[in-house]
Amino acid sequence: MNEWLSRINRTLDKEVKLAVTGLSRSGKTVFITSLVHQLLHGTESSHLPFFTIANSGRLRGTKAMPQPDLHIPSFRYDQAIEQLCGEVPTWPKPTSGISELRLAIRYISNNPLTKHISPINTLYVDIIDYPGEWLLDLPLLELSYEQWCQQIVEQCKEQPRLSLSEQWRTFLDTFNPSDEVNATIIREASVLYTDFLYKCKKQYGLNLLQPGRFTMPGDDLKGAPVLEFCPLFNIPETDNGNTIYTEMKKRYEYYKEYIVKKFYREHFSSFDRQIILADVLKAFNQGYATFTDMRDSLNMVLKSFHYGKSGFLNKLFGLKIDKILFAATKADHVTPEQLPNLEAFLQNMLANTHNNANFEGVDTKTLALASVKCTQAAHATYKGQRISCIKGVPIESNKPIALFPGEVPVKTPLPEEWVKDRFHFLDFKPPRLANIHGNGLPHIRIDRALEFLLGDKF
Numbered sequence: 336m337n338e339w340l341s342r343i344n345r346t347l348d349k350e351v352k353l354a355v356t357g358l359s360r361s362g363k364t365v366f367i368t369s370l371v372h373q374l375l376h377g378t379e380s381s382h383l384p385f386f387t388i389a390n391s392g393r394l395r396g397t398k399a400m401p402q403p404d405l406h407i408p409s410f411r412y413d414q415a416i417e418q419l420c421g422e423v424p425t426w427p428k429p430t431s432g433i434s435e436l437r438l439a440i441r442y443i444s445n446n447p448l449t450k451h452i453s454p455i456n457t458l459y460v461d462i463i464d465y466p467g468e469w470l471l472d473l474p475l476l477e478l479s480y481e482q483w484c485q486q487i488v489e490q491c492k493e494q495p496r497l498s499l500s501e502q503w504r505t506f507l508d509t510f511n512p513s514d515e516v517n518a519t520i521i522r523e524a525s526v527l528y529t530d531f532l533y534k535c536k537k538q539y540g541l542n543l544l545q546p547g548r549f550t551m552p553g554d555d556l557k558g559a560p561v562l563e564f565c566p567l568f569n570i571p572e573t574d575n576g577n578t579i580y581t582e583m584k585k586r587y588e589y590y591k592e593y594i595v596k597k598f599y600r601e602h603f604s605s606f607d608r609q610i611i612l613a614d615v616l617k618a619f620n621q622g623y624a625t626f627t628d629m630r631d632s633l634n635m636v637l638k639s640f641h642y643g644k645s646g647f648l649n650k651l652f653g654l655k656i657d658k659i660l661f662a663a664t665k666a667d668h669v670t671p672e673q674l675p676n677l678e679a680f681l682q683n684m685l686a687n688t689h690n691n692a693n694f695e696g697v698d699t700k701t702l703a704l705a706s707v708k709c710t711q712a713a714h715a716t717y718k719g720q721r722i723s724c725i726k727g728v729p730i731e732s733n734k735p736i737a738l739f740p741g742e743v744p745v746k747t748p749l750p751e752e753w754v755k756d757r758f759h760f761l762d763f764k765p766p767r768l769a770n771i772h773g774n775g776l777p778h779i780r781i782d783r784a785l786e787f788l789l790g791d792k793f
């Protein structure tokens with residue numbers, strides 16, 4: 336019954352489900368927090384000049400409401416905003432589980448047909464937050480265990496995975512996958528594989544780490560046997576049904592069926608709009624291997640969405656996204672004149688997804704944005720020349736500095752052009768704000784994001 340009511344409301348433009356999609360540390364939690372703060376303060380000042388409903392005076396107000404899914408924890412907006420705007424502002428911790436939020440936006444209708452019957456309307460917006468690591472499970476739905484093993488074999492031929500996986504690969508050589516099933520061997524292999532994934536994440540900031548729950552199990556799965564399996568390098572040609580290989584494969588299929596499908600069925604089905612957040616600047620800093628890993632991970636995840644009607648996820652879960660916003664986050668790390676380059680770069684990096692989505696009739700847009708603007712644009716004189724720079728407090732310091740963070744390329748530089756220290760985009764502390772109640776958080780282009788994602792619903 337609720338499902339039907341929800342469908343009717345969405346058809347009548349009264350409900351929007353917004354999918355906030357992004358790899359780990361791309362800025363999802365900060366984006367959601369800022370978006371809520373901007374909307375809660377939408378009637379109070381002119382901090383959203385490109386969000387027409389706010390700017391035209393038709394926005395009546397926004398409130399957080401009880402969420403529709405009572406079994407999902409609530410998004411802790413109050414905690415996040417307290418941290419961001421406290422005496423010592425801090426960023427939220429990496430997300431370790433799922434949470435949900437519902438906003439009610441009340442506005443004066445402009446629709447000539449309905450405004451006399453119902454002059455004040457409400458749009459409900461549902462958003463979920465989750466760990467970015469879990470997104471990398473989506474491509475697994477289309478891979479058999481054998482295909483997945485083959486992918487990992489290929490990945491481990493290249494550095495840095497070649498070295499980082501050595502201990503795990505050496506252990507794989509100590510047993511035969513056709514041997515009778517042995518719980519101790521399976522556990523040891525999966526522990527070493529998980530260690531390898533953690534090393535990839537911590538030492539190189541790699542994203543393509545599957546299964547996603549291995550590096551971010553969430554509270555419900557820590558230590559569960561479903562997380563005890565790993566890829567094998569030698570797949571036996573025949574299988575007598577009671578081998579290490581059979582058991583690994585069985586657990587992989589169980590993981591897909593009960594963890595991944597459940598997650599996507601409950602949280603990624605029936606979204607109307609999607610924002611894809613990408614932190615390309617951090618990947619630039621970490622070098623070519625990390626950059627290509629980030630690009631490939633994101634493309635792989637987006638490919639799984641297959642935006643048309645015939646796509647795999649559409650058939651499985653009934654997806655029907657009609658607008659996608661591609662956003663390069665943390666745009667306050669660069670000088671304002673670099674924003675067009677940042678947008679062009681992201682557009683290039685995800686060109687295939689753009690084309691496919693456009694072909695299927697999905698409306699797309701690319702924006703460089705900052706959910707919380709931590710720097711100010713400034714100018715400095717260097718060797719007699721006036722140069723643009725930014726001013727902010729670096730994450731590991733207490734003193735503001737002014738710096739020129741470097742130019743953002745429009746296209747991916749060739750491998751040999753990634754010379755050390757070519758890119759140096761610093762992380763900044765959130766700004767200290769005198770009054771967080773009278774105004775939305777300082778931002779870059781969140782109003783344009785809101786206009787694209789929600790503007791046509793009012």
Ligand SMILES: Nc1nc2c(ncn2[C@@H]2O[C@H](COP(=O)(O)OP(=O)(O)OP(=O)(O)O)[C@@H](O)[C@H]2O)c(=O)[nH]1
Nearest residue numbers: 359360361362363364365426429430467705706707
């Ligand atoms: N300067 C600046 N930094 C930001 C902004 N948004 C996010 N960050 C930085 O990016 C980090 C990650 O942001 P989160 O929002 O926690 O990222 P996430 O996508 O939720 O990450 P997971 O929960 O790990 O999936 C923060 O700790 C900040 O350091 C922004 O608008 N400006």
Ligand SMILES: [Mg+2]
Nearest residue numbers: 363364429430
């Ligand atoms: Mg998060």
